[in-house]
Amino acid sequence: MTAIASHANARPGLNVGAMLKEAGLTALVALALTFPLVGLRTVDVGSRLTITTRFDEVLISVLLVFVGRIGLILTREGHALPVLVVSLVVAVAAWFAPLPSEILRVITIAGAAVLAIRAVIAVRRDRSTLSQQERDRAMDRLGARVQDAAMWIGPIAVVFAIALPFMPFASRSVVDIGILILTYIMLGWGLNIVVGLAGLLDLGYVAFYAVGAYSYALLAHYFGFSFWLCLPLAGLLAAFSGLVLGFPVLRLRGDYFAIVTLGFGEIIRVVLLNWAVFTGGPNGISGIPRPSFFGIADFDRRPPEGEIAFHQLFGIAFDPMHRIIFLYYLILVLALLVNFFTMRIRKLPLGRAWEALREDDIACTSLGINRTNIKLAAFTIAAMFGGFAGSFFATRQGFISPESFTFIESAIILAIVVLGGMGSQIGVVVAALIVIGLPEAFRELAEYRMLTFGMGMVLIMVWRPRGLLAHRDPTILLHPRRSARQQQADSEAGA
Amino acid sequence: MEYFVQQLINGLTLGAIYGLIAIGYTMVYGIIGMINFAHGEIYMIGAFIAVISFIVLGAAGITWVPVMLMLVLIISMVFTSIYGWTIERLAYRPLRGSFRLAPLISAIGMSIFLQNYVQLVQGARVKPMPPVIQGGFVIMERADGFVVSLSYLQILIIVLTTVLMVGFTGLITRTELGRAQRACEQDKTMAGLLGVNVDRTISLTFVLGAALAAVAGVMVTMYYGVIDFFIGFLAGVKAFTAAVLGGIGSLPGAMLGGLLIGLIEAFWSAYFSIEYKDVATFAILVLVLIFRPTGLLGKPEIEKV
């Protein structure tokens, strides 16, 4: 460490020429990237396309890249402190200063923040970047800490979730966002079984979500089945489709498997879109019945003759919120069910075999584990949970169409799993709050949502391929917990 | 019969375009073993740059078709290549040697980013383009007046693709770069030890793939006359299917796969159902991967133990 430090500090001057050249080249690339697409915007005038120019934005982006690169070089060359100060000032200034567009503000702040983080690392470690291993270790410690904290954060979060609808700030929109986030948490936990535990990259998870949703909608539409009957049926049908689709593809290698699942997802969507007589085609299905209170009472103001409504049952005044809150608790229970299942199965031979499969499938075979069956189990179970979530989605919306089941939806769920940390249950919650919650909270930035989201996926992969909070605790211990951690930490400190 | 011939012509044209995109997939897969999920978006960017340069050139008074076309091709190839280069540098290179699914996830992120970036800076509406090259030959005419035609544009597409393919095959088999590329495919560490600049070779692979995708983008712009920010996804999946069908890693395979996919799509739409033409492609992808993952011209892979 000292050797590196003295080496870094020993550099006498700064080669300004080389620095400008490097930054200039980067700026040139930025110019080439932004000039045609940002600088020249195609617009319709009458029936013809014409071009309007926005060279100011190009200029600003190129300048930002140039300055940012200089900042990076300075950090690398051991002048991290001034860079840190300047980047913080820039970030604050960009927050308040009038800038031509909102996106520019976001980019400036984000860029300055990244620079500041690098500078902080440089100041603390005398180097601007950490090696992959150091990053992994640092993030793993964070993950371990979060995992430990989950022991008490988990129950608190559940209590908070239960109490949420009765909080003073719980307006209808808050509960609605809660339902939305919980739906994605449930989907994330479901997909986590396939991606996080079994290590199979499923790009078509939305297919099972769709099967669940359409199962309920169609069963209710054609046969008048109730939600409570359809919920298990939808799960079963989704599981069955998982079984049927999974069987042929599970022997494929990782990336081929990913593409084929994407193909299946799209096939199901295209079929839903075009089989109009059965599925309603692009118009979808509307008027999907809302769930009753466990088949006992409805949430209507005036129930049909001979039936009783929820508010009458409990002798309270009618409030449309009752149904929303009921839906909220429904998805909370469903999500917790998935979580409970996953926590439990990780400690069972099936769950351990999933994780072993993720680590090394050839070794699994040599131990007599039937890869296909194990993968099929993961695929089918995850599909079932997707089906549950789907039928919940249908009953909550009252309307579904193929629009809701595009590849982007799969990508969002996958991103939740990947960002949070593959295999990490709490990571899924954190990621769902970020991916779904943040855009809901900052509606004005909604058009940048998918943009930042794609960028986020790339950045997380580059920064930490296993996901932010990825950390696994052994599922079974020979020695008491504390000493095991301690030992390992000691050995790492020694190494 | 006449109808059949017409579909054959249409299918070949479409297939040529898919083939050009498929080469990008196949080369990248060959050299670093990843599916460049963002490649469809590269093609989409190529198409956008083509539209933009057509308009700019038109406004600048350069309207003589051969010159205009030449310039558009060059501009589009150059700028799209820079996108290809940058993407590899930012999103894939740091992940080389990481766990196996990381580059694919990064590529999916990149694809989402690029789609939304183009939507944001160019608008979500479709971009119509007036036809640049019009007219063609009438090859056959049926008694009821059905005309089989081969447009100049279709000829241009097929000829240009053939020329590019020949040139490209020469590049891979005859030049230093091609040798370096094949060496990296076999063993990157060893190639590096023997003085091949591995990073540069991989970068160049992305640049070449992007340039060919840009050509496909230019052609599609002229052929269909309308593009939007979402065209990359389907074209990407179809081209990937073509690459897999031909045998991933094989250049002639990519072209052959492209042609087959183009023909299948044309005939499927003509004789079965136009709604399910994408299902046909996906079904082929699934079937090929399950029953013949090495494709038509690919080499078998042995599971290393």
Added chain:
Amino acid sequence: MTAVPGIPLLEVEHLTMRFGGLVAVNDVSFTAMERQITAIIGPNGAGKTTMFNCLTGFYSPTVGRLTLHRTGGPFLLERLEAFRISQQAGVARTFQNIRLFAHMSVLENLVVAQHNKLMKASAFTVAGLLGLPSYRKAEKQAVELARYWLDKVKLTKFADWEAGNLPYGAQRRLEIARAMCTEPVLLCLDEPAAGLNPRESGDLSELLIHIREEEKIGVLLIEHDMSVVMSISDHVVVLDYGRKISDGTPAFVKTDPTVIRAYLGEEEDEELPPEVKQDLPEVAEREEAP
């Protein structure tokens, strides 16, 4: 060739494996006996690992019959799916380039090895999900077996470590322990002494002798380290360019002129691969030692 006495456990008959034009294993036949350590030696590229991969179902041989004799058998290995070779026939293996579940703990590695047994005990997960006592008991037993092997390979202290964090030699031992946890009748080891220091190879020899004497199972061993091979093997099979060139007791093989020719080369044979040369002094040493 000399016959080695014993009860046959694994019979390999006319095993041939071709990859395109390359014949990696060419008409090899031999018999491994119960409660014996059978070593397969030969220069690099002689087809040893390929043979292992045929035995354990990762490759299906072009020609040949592989018969394993055990209660409930005989099993024809070439007809079994790869995972059944461990599950039903009871053949376990290790890998030349260690294949542990690197991010799982040492103990978990050993428990995963008992997957099939535990899967049954958990009634294919149902009983396990419900937390029935029958499953808990089975898991406890599995941990006991794991602990037994951890003691044997001196890794008890590290039971809760991530397997990937263990030092190299310990990883090799863990892989053997993991294979033993499948309770095999035949253990196939692919270069278990590679990269070990002399003390570690000594421990390895002891462990293998323990497995033969106490667990009473057969061991098939690919090894370059002649000090290990010659000191513990009961039976040595020598391969060269995919063919069997010698087969017999260590004493016999050591003095077999064909073997000496293969390792030392004939007089006019100049192009001896360097890795073969490395092995030479050891062969020579061994011969003088006793």
